[in-house]
Amino acid sequence: ETGVTQSPTHLIKTRGQQVTLRCSSQSGHNTVSWYQQALGQGPQFIFQYYREEENGRGNFPPRFSGLQFPNYSSELNVNALELDDSALYLCASSFAGGQQETQYFGPGTRLLVL
Amino acid sequence: GEDVEQSLFLSVREGDSSVINCTYTDSSSTYLYWYKQEPGAGLQLLTYIFSNMDMKQDQRLTVLLNKKDKHLSLRIADTQTGDSAIYFCAVVRGSTLGRLYFGRGTQLTVWP
Numbered sequence: 001e002t003g004v005t006q007s008p009t010h011l012i013k014t015r016g017q018q019v020t021l022r023c024s025s026q027s028g029h030n031t032v033s034w035y036q037q038a039l040g041q042g043p044q045f046i047f048q049y050y051r052e053e054e055n056g057r058g059n060f061p062p063r064f065s066g067l068q069f070p071n072y073s074s075e076l077n078v079n080a081l082e083l084d085d086s087a088l089y090l091c092a093s094s095f096a097g098g099q100q101e102t103q104y105f106g107p108g109t110r111l112l113v114l
Numbered sequence: 115g116e117d118v119e120q121s122l123f124l125s126v127r128e129g130d131s132s133v134i135n136c137t138y139t140d141s142s143s144t145y146l147y148w149y150k151q152e153p154g155a156g157l158q159l160l161t162y163i164f165s166n167m168d169m170k171q172d173q174r175l176t177v178l179l180n181k182k183d184k185h186l187s188l189r190i191a192d193t194q195t196g197d198s199a200i201y202f203c204a205v206v207r208g209s210t211l212g213r214l215y216f217g218r219g220t221q222l223t224v225w226p
Contacts, residue, residue: 031212042202042216043157056213090156101212105157
């Protein structure tokens with residue numbers, strides 16, 4: 001069974017640029033959630049995708065957008081990068097439809113915006 | 115206040131028990147989780163408890179839930195230096211299923 005994978009592991013961008021982060025969900029999972037973890041903080045929910053549609057969104061501006069593909073993998077896109085976007089971005093996959101939807105996390109992508 | 119609160123630091127000696135505490139505000143919280151994060155890594159699921167339970171034991175880990183006080187704790191028996199990490203409490207609210215609300219994490223340091 002393959003766990004959640006994310007790419008790239010690290011990324012450096014400059015303010016105003018755009019970035020795409022990728023996530024492959026765990027085998028058998030159909031839902032992907034994205035979280036932002038700033039230094040010294042707990043993860044904050046960005047949004048969740050189920051059946052290729054956004055299924056819940058946290059308090060993040062529209063320049064944070066995402067996609068889910070038919071194979072349940074997902075992308076997180078961030079436009080017009082700001083310095084405060086520097087963080088660890090975590091992807092979590094789960095199976096929607098069971099009694100409970102435990103989320104399993106990938107290793108994260110560390111984004112630095114200069 | 116914050117949705118989920120944890121104390122930031124805990125230090126214990128190797129072999130002792132560690133108890134990490136968490137309080138939450140939403141009484142509709144259904145599932146409550148403990149995750150572990152080692153330096154530079156993602157989150158590793160340790161255990162979870164459903165809101166209709168008051169205790170769950172899994173090897174060295176014991177989770178206690180007091181729904182009345184909205185208090186969750188994680189006890190690690192015979193703590194080892196490899197247990198040094200940040201431990202996050204996370205809850206799922208009944209109103210926003212699928213979304214995890216995290217505390218700021220407790221940095222556990224285990225001294226040999």
